[in-house]
Amino acid sequence: MILKFQLVPRTLNFRFDAGTSRGVLKTRNIWWIKAVNSKDSRIGWGEAAPLVRLSVDDRPDFEAKVQDFLNEFSTYDFPEEKESLLDFIKDIVPSDFPSLRFGLEMAIMDLLQEGEKRFFPNNFYDGQKPIPINGLIWMGDREFMREQIDAKISQGFTCIKMKIGAIDFEQELELLRYIRERFSEDELTLRVDANGAFSTMEALSKLERLAELGIHSIEQPIAAGQWAEMSKLCAKTPLPIALDEELIGIRDKGLLLDHIKPQHIILKPTLIGGFLESEEWIEEAEKRVIGWWMTSALESNIGLNAIAQLASKFNPTVPQGLGTGQLYHNNLNSPLVISAGHIRYQKDLSWEEPR
Template sequence: MINPIQLEFSYIKRTLDFRFDAGTSRGVLKTRDVYWIKAFDPKNPEITGWGEAAPLVQLSPDYREDFEEVLAKTLRKMTGERWESNADAVLFQLKSLISFDLPSIRFGLETAILDWLNGGRKRILVNEFYDFQQPIPINGLIWMGDREFMLQQIDQKFAEGFECIKMKIGAIDFKQEIELLTYIRSRFSADQITLRVDANGAFSPEEALNKLQLLAELDIHSIEQPIPAGRWKEMQKLCRETSLPIALDEELIGVREKEVLLDNLQPQHIILKPTLVGGILETQEWIRLAEARGMGWWMTSALESNLGLNAISQLASTFKPKIPQGLGTGKLYHNNLESPLEIHSGYIHYNSSKAWETPA
C-alpha cells in the first residue's frame, strides 16, 4: 500500500422534524434520526469528510436500539485502519470491514472517506451532477393522508412542473386512491405525466393481481412492492402474470444473493436505496446485474438529510440517468442541513454558488 492514510472518525446526531405527518402503509413518521459521520486527519484539520448513517425505522437491517453504541464502536475500529487514496480500493476495503448487516453505517463511511479524499468539498464521486451542475430528473412524491391532503399535493406537483408523479397507496380506501389517480389521468395523458405508485407491501397476495389490473387501466408506469417482502413464491407469480410492471424495493433489503433473487422473481424493475442495500458498492452491483438481465432500475433516497441525498444524487449521476429518480426529499424537514441542492421543474440541481451548512 502506497502512502496509506489514517483517519479519525466521530459523529453528530440530529433529529429531523417533518414538515407534515409523513404517512406510509407502515405508519406515520413525524421525526427522523440521522447520524453524520465525520472523517478527519488531526494533522490536516482543514479537510473534513462527511457521510450520513440513517437507518430507517422498521426497514433498515441496522435499525436497532443500540445503533448509536454500534456506530461509536465501529468508528473507533475504523480509526485504526489505513486507507489507500483510491476510491475503488476504499469501497472494497469497507466491504471487507463493515458487516453486511450494517448497511447505513457502511454507506456513511463510504461517503465520509470519499469526501475526505476529494478535499472535503461534498464531492463523493466523479459525476456530472456535482462537477458540471447537470440536473437529474426526479419524480414528485405524493404522501399518504386523507383525500384532501393527497389532492392538494397532486395539484402542487403539477404547479411545480413535475412530469413524473409517484403516489404512495395502501393507507386509505383503495377506491379513493383509484379516484385520485383517475383525477390525474383526466387532466394529463400518459404522454404528459408518468404515474408511479408505491404500495410498500400493503396488498395481500390474494387481492394483488386484481388491484394491479385496475391500476394498469390508468396507464400507470409501475408499482413498487405490491405485496410484503419475503413472499417469493407469490411475488414470482405476480411478476409473471401482472399487467402492470412491478418494481421491487423492500424485497432487496438484506439480500446477499442478488442473482438468485433477480433470476427467481424476474421483476420488471428494481429500486435502489443505498442506505438500505449496503451503500455505493452494493448499489453498483445491483445495477450491473439488473442491466445484464434487461431489467429497469432507478435510485431513491431513504429520507436522508441533504448530506445523504447529495451522495445518492452523485451516485445516480454516475450512471447518467434518463428516467426520473426518487431524489426529491430535501424539502421534507424543518431543520434539514442547508445545502446547494435545489429542485426546479422536476429536476434536482446542484447550485455550486450556495454554501453547505456545517453539520452541528
C-alpha cells in the same frame, strides 16, 4: 491513511405528518459521520440513517454500536484508491449495518476529494446537470393527497409517485383517475408505491385495476420475502413491478433477480449498503435487461447529495426519487435545489456545517 471519526446525531423534523403503510412519521433520526485525516487534517462528511421499521440496522443500540465501530476504525490504515477503499469498507463493516457502510463510504470519499461534498466524477456536481425526479405524494386523507397532487403539477413535475395502501383503495383509484383525466400518459407519468400493503390474494386484481389508468409501475405490491408469490405476480402482472424492500439484506443479487424476474428494481443506498452495493445491483440488473432507478430513504441533504451523484454517474434518463430534501424544517442548507421537476447542484450556494 489513519483517520479519526466523530459521530454527530440529528433529529430531523418533518414539515407535515408523513404517512406510509407502516405508520406516520413526524421525526427522522440520522447520524452524520465526520472523518478527519490524522496527518493533514482533511475532513469529510457522511451520513448513517437507518430507516425506522425497515432498515436491518434499525435497532435501539445503533448509536452505541456505531460509536464502537468508529473507535475501532480509528486504528485502521484505510486505502486511498477508490476501488480498494470500497472493498476495504465492505470487509470491515458487517452487512447488517448497511447505513454505516454507506456513511463511511461517503465520509472518506468526501475527504479524499478535499471535503467538497463530491465523491467521484459525475455530471450532477461537475457539470451541474439536473436530474429528473418524481414528485412524491404522501399518504393521508383524500383532501390532503389531492392538495399535494395539485401542488406537484403546478410545480412542473411530469412524473408523480403516489404512495398507496393506507386509505381505501377506491379512494386511491379516484385520486389517480383525477390525475389521469387531466393528463394523458404522454403528458404525465404515474407511479405508485404500495410498500408491500397488498395481500397475495388481492394483488393481481388490484394491479389490473391500476393498469386501466395507465400506471407506469408499482413498487413492492406485496410484502418482501415471498419470492414464489412475487415471481408469479411479475409473470402475470398487467403493469411493470419494481422491487424495493425486496432488495434489503440480499447477498446473492443474481439469485433474487433470476428467481423473481422483476421488470424494475429500486435502489436505496442507505438500505442496501452504499455506493459499492448499488453499483453491483445495477450491473446485475442491466445484465438481465431489468430497469432501475434510485430513491432516497429520507436522508438529510448530505445523504441525498451522495445518492444524486451516484445516480448521475450512470446518466439517468428516467425520473429518480430524489425529492425528499424539502421535507424537513431543520435540514442542512445546501446547494441542492429542486425546480421544474428536477434536482440540481447550484454551486453558488453554500453548505451549512453539520453540528
